[in-house]
Amino acid sequence: MTATATATVIAPAAEAAPALRDTRPLRLITCGSVDDGKSTLIGRLLWDTKAVKEDQAAALNRDSGKQNDLGLPDFALLLDGLQAEREQGITIDVAYRYFATDKRSFIVADTPGHEQYTRNMATGASTADLAVLLVDARAGILEQTRRHATIATLMGIKQFVLAINKIDLINYDKARFDELSREFKEIALSLGVKQVTAIPVSALKGENVVYDGKASMPWYEGPTLVEVLELATVRSAQTVGFRLPVQRVSRPGESFRGYQGTVAGGAVKPGDSVVILPSGMVANVKQIVTFDLVRNAAVAGDAITLVLDRQVDVARGDMIATIDAQPQVGLAFDAQLVALQPGGIEPGKRYWLKSGSRRQRVSVQPSSILDLKSGKWNRHDGALPMNAIGKVHLSFDEAAIFDAYELNRTTGAFILIDPDTNNTVAGGMIAGKRGDVGGLNNEAERVILSLPADLADKILASGILSERRDEIDIRRTNPGRAAELLGELDS
Amino acid sequence: MHISEFDAHTQDKQVKPPLDPHLKALENEAIHIFREVAAEFERPVMLYSIGKDSSVLLHLARKAFYPGRIPFPLLHIDTGWKFPEMISFRDEMAKRFDLDLVVHTNPRGAKENISPFTHGSALHTDIMKTEALRQALDAGQYDAAFGGARRDEEASRAKERIYSFRTPDHKWDPRNQRPELWNVYNGMIRRGESVRAFPLSNWTEVDIWRYIQAENIPLPPLYYAAKRKFVERDGMLMWAEDKRFEALPGEQVQEDYIRFRTLGCWPLTGAIKSHATTLDDVIAELEIATVSERQGRAIDRDQAGSMEKKKREGYF
Numbered sequence: 001m002t003a004t005a006t007a008t009v010i011a012p013a014a015e016a017a018p019a020l021r022d023t024r025p026l027r028l029i030t031c032g033s034v035d036d037g038k039s040t041l042i043g044r045l046l047w048d049t050k051a052v053k054e055d056q057a058a059a060l061n062r063d064s065g066k067q068n069d070l071g072l073p074d075f076a077l078l079l080d081g082l083q084a085e086r087e088q089g090i091t092i093d094v095a096y097r098y099f100a101t102d103k104r105s106f107i108v109a110d111t112p113g114h115e116q117y118t119r120n121m122a123t124g125a126s127t128a129d130l131a132v133l134l135v136d137a138r139a140g141i142l143e144q145t146r147r148h149a150t151i152a153t154l155m156g157i158k159q160f161v162l163a164i165n166k167i168d169l170i171n172y173d174k175a176r177f178d179e180l181s182r183e184f185k186e187i188a189l190s191l192g193v194k195q196v197t198a199i200p201v202s203a204l205k206g207e208n209v210v211y212d213g214k215a216s217m218p219w220y221e222g223p224t225l226v227e228v229l230e231l232a233t234v235r236s237a238q239t240v241g242f243r244l245p246v247q248r249v250s251r252p253g254e255s256f257r258g259y260q261g262t263v264a265g266g267a268v269k270p271g272d273s274v275v276i277l278p279s280g281m282v283a284n285v286k287q288i289v290t291f292d293l294v295r296n297a298a299v300a301g302d303a304i305t306l307v308l309d310r311q312v313d314v315a316r317g318d319m320i321a322t323i324d325a326q327p328q329v330g331l332a333f334d335a336q337l338v339a340l341q342p343g344g345i346e347p348g349k350r351y352w353l354k355s356g357s358r359r360q361r362v363s364v365q366p367s368s369i370l371d372l373k374s375g376k377w378n379r380h381d382g383a384l385p386m387n388a389i390g391k392v393h394l395s396f397d398e399a400a401i402f403d404a405y406e407l408n409r410t411t412g413a414f415i416l417i418d419p420d421t422n423n424t425v426a427g428g429m430i431a432g433k434r435g436d437v438g439g440l441n442n443e444a445e446r447v448i449l450s451l452p453a454d455l456a457d458k459i460l461a462s463g464i465l466s467e468r469r470d471e472i473d474i475r476r477t478n479p480g481r482a483a484e485l486l487g488e489l490d491s
Numbered sequence: 492m493h494i495s496e497f498d499a500h501t502q503d504k505q506v507k508p509p510l511d512p513h514l515k516a517l518e519n520e521a522i523h524i525f526r527e528v529a530a531e532f533e534r535p536v537m538l539y540s541i542g543k544d545s546s547v548l549l550h551l552a553r554k555a556f557y558p559g560r561i562p563f564p565l566l567h568i569d570t571g572w573k574f575p576e577m578i579s580f581r582d583e584m585a586k587r588f589d590l591d592l593v594v595h596t597n598p599r600g601a602k603e604n605i606s607p608f609t610h611g612s613a614l615h616t617d618i619m620k621t622e623a624l625r626q627a628l629d630a631g632q633y634d635a636a637f638g639g640a641r642r643d644e645e646a647s648r649a650k651e652r653i654y655s656f657r658t659p660d661h662k663w664d665p666r667n668q669r670p671e672l673w674n675v676y677n678g679m680i681r682r683g684e685s686v687r688a689f690p691l692s693n694w695t696e697v698d699i700w701r702y703i704q705a706e707n708i709p710l711p712p713l714y715y716a717a718k719r720k721f722v723e724r725d726g727m728l729m730w731a732e733d734k735r736f737e738a739l740p741g742e743q744v745q746e747d748y749i750r751f752r753t754l755g756c757w758p759l760t761g762a763i764k765s766h767a768t769t770l771d772d773v774i775a776e777l778e779i780a781t782v783s784e785r786q787g788r789a790i791d792r793d794q795a796g797s798m799e800k801k802k803r804e805g806y807f
Contacts, residue, residue, distance in 0.1 A: 024516045025693075093668065095649040096642045098695045105513055107693055119670065126672040247523070248530040252559035260555075262523045262674075291554040301515075303522035303555070316530050340670045354675055357527065413673045422679040427672040 024234045025105045029124040029157070031117075031148035032134025037165045041134060041203035042097060042110055045226070048210035051099035094124045101210075103230045118151060118372075118387040122338040122427055125155035126413070130232045132161045132225070133184075137170045137200075141183050147372045149187055154336060154370075154389065154429070156409050159195045159232050160188060163225060167217070168202040174219045190375070192453075192478045197228050240407050241322035242266035242274070245356030248316055250305055258289055258305035259314050264356065264410040265403070266322060268306070269297040273323045276314050278399035282323060283308040317358035319401045319411070325461075327403045327411055328433040333394045335414070336405075337364075337384070337428035343418070345384040345392075345426055353394070353428075355414035360400065364416070365393040393434065405429035406476055432474050448489070450482040507707065514702050518551065521690035523674060524653060525555035525637070528688045529562050531678035532635035535688075536628070539565040539592070541577045542754040543710055544639035544691060547699055550708050551690060552637075553588065564591040566627055566636075570619035571600050572607060572756035574730070580711040593631065597623035606735070607758040615756070625661050628685065635678075635686045643695045653692050659683035700774050714773060716750040716765045727761035 032038040046052050097108040109124030111117065125131065131152040135145055149160065162184045170176055181198030188196045199208050200220055207213030208224045223231075243265040250258040268274070272285045287307040288295045298304045306320060314320070321327055339345045345364055353362040369380035370389040377391065384390040394400070405412030416426035451459075453476060459465055465472065477485075510518065528535055537552060539545050552561045567581060585592040597619050599605060607615040628636060642649045652668050654676045669677055680686060691699075703710065720731045722742045730736075731744050736758075738744055749762040750773075767773045 024512045093650050093665075096693070097649065098643045098693075100695070100697070105695075105698075123670045123672050127674070247526040250556065250559050256558060258558070260526050262519060289558065291557040301519050303519045303526070305557070352679065354677065356675070357530065410673065413675060415672055415675045415677060417677055417679055422677070422681065424669045424671070424677045427670070 023104045025107050026130065026229055026232055026234055027107045027109070027128045028130045028132060028229065028232075029109045029111060029121070029128040029152065030132045030134065031111065031121060031152065032132075032163075032165075036134040036136045036139075037203045038110075038134050041132075041163065041165065041201070041209065042108060044203045044206055044209045045106075045108070046097060046099050048206055049099040049101055049226070051097075094120050101226060101230060106229060117148075118338060118389065119340045121148065121151050122155055122340070125152050125157055126427060128152075128155075128157055129235050130159040130161065130229070131157045132163055134163045134165055135180065135184075137164050137166050137173075137176060137180070140180055141187070143373060145184070146187055146375070149184075149191060149193070150370075150372060150375055151338075151389070153191045153193055154338075156235075156405060156429070158193060160193055160197070161225065161228055162196060162198040163201045163203075164198060165201045165203050167200040167213075168205055168207070172200070172217045172219075174217075177220075190478055190480060192476075197222065199223070199225055199228070201225065235409060240265050240327070240403050240411075241325035242268045242272070242320075243322075243327065243403070243408065243411050244268070244304075244306060244320040245358065245411070246314055246316055246318045246320060247357045249314065256307075258307050259320060260303075260305045261320075261357065262303045263298050263300050265300050265408050266325075267297060267299045268322075274308070274320050275323045275326060276312055277319045277321060277327065277401050278329050279313065279318070281312045283310050283312050285309070317356075317360075319356070319358070327401050329399050329401050330433045331396045331399060332434040333396075333400060333402055334391065334431040334434055335394055335428045336389065336391050336431060337416070337426045339384045339386050339388045339390070339426050341418070341423055341425045342386050343421075343425065344386055344388070345390070345416070347381060347383060350419070351425065352417040352419055353396075353400075353414050354417060355400075355402065356411060358401065361397055362400075362416070363395045365395070366390045367393060391431070392428075394428075402430040402433070404432050404474065448486070450486060507705070510702075510705055514698065514705060517694055517698055518554070518702070520674070520693060521548075521551045522555040524676070524688060524690040525552055527676055528635050528637065528654075528678070528686075529556070531676075532686070534631065534633045535563040535635040535637065536593070536631055536633040537561075537563060537565045537637040538624075538639070539567050539581070540639070540754075541567065541573070541581050541711060542639075543699055543703060543714060544641065546708050546710055547694075547702055548637065548639045548691060549584065549588070549590075550706060560589065561591070564593050564631070566593045566595065566631070566633075568620055568623045568627060569594050569596045570615070570623070570756050571596055572615075572619070572758060574711075574713055574754065574757050575733075576711055576713050577754055580709075584709070593627070595623055595627035595630070597626060607756060608735075608737075612759050616759075619756075628661065633685065634680065635688055637688050637690060639691050640689050641691050641694050641696075641699075651689060651692065653689055654678060655687040655689065656680070657685045657687060659685075661685070663687075697774075697777060700770075700777055704770050704774060711754060713751045713754055715769070716748045716767050716772075718746055719749050719762070720744055720746050721749055721762055728763065730757045730760075730762060733757060 030038055030042060095110045097110055099106050109128055111120040111124040133145055133148055135141055162181060164177055164180050167177065177200045184198060185196055199222060200217055201208045202213065203209060207216055210224065210226045212224050213220065243263065244259065244261045245264055246259045247261045250260050268285055268288065270285050270287060273282060274285060275282050285306060286309040288298050289305040289307060319327060337345065345366065347365050348363055350361050350363050353360055366381055366384050368377045368391045369384060370377055380390065403411040412430040414428045415424050416428065418425045537548065539549065556562055584590065600619050605615055605618055640648055640651065642651060650665060652671045654671065655663060656669055657663060678686060721728045722731050722738055722744055724742065728749060747764060748766050750765045750767060751760055751762050754760060765776060767776050
């Protein structure tokens with residue numbers, strides 16, 4: 001834009017509308033506390049991308065009567081939408097913010113940094129593709145930073161930005177920036193995270209957020225925060241095959257029967273052989289019907305109606321999957337979960353479990369609990385209190401259908417609902433089906449391998465292993481923990 | 492491929508380019524929510540307020556259940572103060588898409604002669620919208636109600652869930668909402684309780700307009716500029732063609748090209764001066780707009796936290 005004249009009335013823009021964005025929206029979560037300048041950072045993102053309109057800013061100024069030194073509105077007020085928060089001055093829940101650049105649009109899950117952050121962070125992180133961890137350059141990496149990174153990793157986030165804020169308050173000190181980014185990269189590596197970008201930022205002055213900070217930090221040649229977000233990848237889940245959790249059966253007339261749902265992994269086209277789980281019946285795809293046209297393919301994320309070539313019994317809660325790489329079906333699974341409510345998660349209690357469109361009864365037995373301070377799992381078979389992260393065994397009355405969360409963030413995720421209150425009490429991630437280790441085939445010798453994840457994925461994709469997937473137990477962990485476990489076996 | 496017997500919409504179908512991935516993702520999410528609610532609840536209903544968001548919502552509902560019909564009724568809360576063009580548009584849509592339309596007006600309106608002019612916008616909205624909505628939801632025994640609210644509209648909406656739990660008296664408790672993870676929605680309720688479901692939660696105003704353009708969705712003509720009569724009152728351009736309109740002393744009825752960014756009760760909905768007579772013009776205007784769409788809505792400005800208060804009481 002080169003126009004410099006200011007217009008006082010709204011008039012049609014002379015230039016052509018900007019080109020359509022060709023990317024899906026990026027979902028991100030921001031972690032950090034008020035003291036780190038989180039509200040200022042998000043406010044800055046919204047302000048500099050023009051997501052805040054004049055009347056909203058005017059309302060802010062009217063409500064608070066205060067502005068900061070730069071004549072900008074108080075960003076915290078912009079974000080803390082609820083009256084209760086305005087009264088208490090704290091953020092109490094997950095809020096969602098929207099902004100866009102010419103290249104992409106963004107959905108920010110804004111979660112509080114203080115109390116109950118585990119529960120709120122887990123909620124915000126569940127749908128996020130990327131986490132922005134915010135630290136105050138003066139305070140450095142805190143225990144809190146490590147906790148946030150641990151929770152984000154558990155929830156399946158693989159891309160991190162470390163925003164080292166208030167860099168202006170340490171005189172744009174490059175040495176300090178280098179020291180903090182090095183320190184964080186070590187933490188990230190121990191969590192198995194490889195994609196980390198550290199950025200020196202002044203949210204208050206708007207440096208390296210949307211606009212660059214070259215004037216103050218000529219030594220920094222990396223991207224701004226927004227540039228990183230524009231280039232980040234949206235999760236394309238799903239190294240496993242085609243999955244369609246059936247939401248409803250469409251029968252508008254005698255001659256049509258279609259299965260409606262959102263593709264949760266892989267792709268499908270007419271002619272493909274599929275299996276209906278848990279029944280195990282087999283059919284071929286006849287048509288993929290949508291409102292716009294009869295399609296010749298559908299991919300993960302598409303909401304479709306599938307027509308099969310024969311009469312089979314399919315109901316809501318069933319899963320239609322590729323025949324070659326099927327999800328696991330069983331009565332016992334291992335999972336990690338985050339306890340979300342004051343009552344915690346009680347051992348042996350029967351909950352409702354909902355995953356995709358499938359809801360069934362389950363009983364939960366905790367086996368260990370995560371010490372967020374050290375990152376270590378400690379043996380624990382009692383109740384999991386609110387905000388605790390635990391490993392649990394799930395036992396079902398009827399067959400359950402899952403993929404490991406590592407492999408599919410949709411078919412590997414679930415929530416627990418307390419039948420007494422109907423409230424959502426936990427969010428969980430499937431580790432895998434509980435194998436027969438120590439069970440039926442306990443006379444057979446077993447081998448434990450520890451190998452790089454990329455290699456493991458390749459081997460698992462091979463026919464010889466995928467055929468006997470049910471007999472294999474897989475856990476993913478970091479190199480340090482793997483060495484520790486193997487050490488235990490040796491001793 | 493033989494599904495044309497269900498294909499009621501083919502007459503108006505035309506070849507159009509595929510949606511851009513951003514809108515496609517939003518559309519997929521909305522369809523998923525529609526299907527999930529329709530499958531999990533016994534008596535869903537869709538709030539239909541005739542505006543652009545409702546028009547998008549209706550279009551998405553048709554897509555979600557195609558080739559079947561929309562498996563629930565649409566409910567319009569008519570305050571008696573809507574623009575006549577809204578009502579005729581509503582009836583045309585109901586006919587064209589074979590909709591099951593329920594219209595409810597709070598009988599207190601006629602009995603007590605409720606008017607936004609004499610009773611004020613707050614009381615009018617409270618009785619003719621919020622109370623009327625509660626009456627209609629109770630009468631229909633609906634256990635789920637779709638609404639077109641978006642999180643980007645207003646601060647208190649930013650924390651709204653996609654499935655928003657309501658007590659038997661339709662109250663919303665923002666401090667005690669159910670956590671919502673991934674796209675796994677908790678639809679478990681007791682008798683009398685209900686859920687408001689918001690398929691457009693993650694859409695922004697720009698998304699709505701781009702989608703309307705891409706999908707060629709019909710809108711009431713009020714969104715487009717035309718020569719209309721109006722007065723300037725309290726910083727708002729008020730439409731002045733209804734027979735109940737009375738100019739205040741000193742007010743001058745003007746006539747010029749104006750249009751509306753949102754639609755509601757005409758005494759509470761401000762117009763903007765504009766020459767945007769096509770969708771392209773409207774979108775071009777939007778991209779350089781510096782004020783939000785709700786700026787024209789009197790209800791948001793009455794007091795700080797105004798929307799949150801209304802929502803707690805059962806407003807959408």
